[in-house]
Amino acid sequence: MWVLECGDEILLLDCGVMFPEAEMLGVDLVLPDVTYLREQKEKIKAILLTHGHEDHIGAIPHLLADLGFPPIHGTPLTIGMVTGKLKEHRLLDRATLVRFQAGQKFTVGSFTVEPFHVAHSIPDTVGFAITTPAGLVIYLTDWKFDHTPVDGQPTDTTFIAELGRRNPLVLGGDVHTHYVCDLKSDWSDPASKTVATEFCGTSITSQSLPQAQIDAGVRENPNVLLGDGTKRGYVVLDLERDRCTARLRSVDDVKRADTGVSTRASFVVEDGRPGAQRA
Numbered sequence: 001m002w003v004l005e006c007g008d009e010i011l012l013l014d015c016g017v018m019f020p021e022a023e024m025l026g027v028d029l030v031l032p033d034v035t036y037l038r039e040q041k042e043k044i045k046a047i048l049l050t051h052g053h054e055d056h057i058g059a060i061p062h063l064l065a066d067l068g069f070p071p072i073h074g075t076p077l078t079i080g081m082v083t084g085k086l087k088e089h090r091l092l093d094r095a096t097l098v099r100f101q102a103g104q105k106f107t108v109g110s111f112t113v114e115p116f117h118v119a120h121s122i123p124d125t126v127g128f129a130i131t132t133p134a135g136l137v138i139y140l141t142d143w144k145f146d147h148t149p150v151d152g153q154p155t156d157t158t159f160i161a162e163l164g165r166r167n168p169l170v171l172g173g174d175v176h177t178h179y180v181c182d183l184k185s186d187w188s189d190p191a192s193k194t195v196a197t198e199f200c201g202t203s204i205t206s207q208s209l210p211q212a213q214i215d216a217g218v219r220e221n222p223n224v225l226l227g228d229g230t231k232r233g234y235v236v237l238d239l240e241r242d243r244c245t246a247r248l249r250s251v252d253d254v255k256r257a258d259t260g261v262s263t264r265a266s267f268v269v270e271d272g273r274p275g276a277q278r279a
């Protein structure tokens, strides 16, 4: 589950479960901690779903009441799967389900949402381009470049390329390493123009590659400023008009609600000064 918050409006992106690991005996499902959201559920405008896998929709029947029954938007297959779950939990009559097709633009509060098709192992999967008052946010989760997918619908690369020209602010996705990299106009020339900076936080649910493997990759690439897979975590981005501050946060133990969280590193990108600087 991702939270996109702007002003007094919140959009939730996916609402899945994590499956218990070997030592979590007697635990059937691991749900996201929604303490923060429960305290401000009147701000939640909608839940947007990318696809029907359990790690993207599985928490809906368990959390929908806590979240204040916001409308749930998804493609027809995804909404069909959610309908079955809500029926089973006797919540269907209280839920608002909204179907959309990839390519069909819609608005939620002050967000404009453009869903676009991506190939995945389940049909009817989308990514979202979300225009917020602060800028364009792209949310992609499970997807691949597959030119011959079983459902005959490859990832909409034409639309993704067009999004690249619209100066996106955030590209969210599933990554397994804390990673900061300046993107150069010529990848092989560190002295070439910096066109953007990429900040990645690790996935909370999945373990990273071994650190030795990450170190080997980082040594080969002078544009990478940080590559750390030792702990799971996330990135906090503070966006101001003329600067962006990124804090890469590490979680000590993802299975404990009272876990310690610390800042692994901080970087800043300032207007007129391309590239990330350590803060």
Ligand SMILES: [Zn+2]
Residues within 6 Å of the ligand: 051, 053, 120, 142
């Ligand atoms: Zn999936």
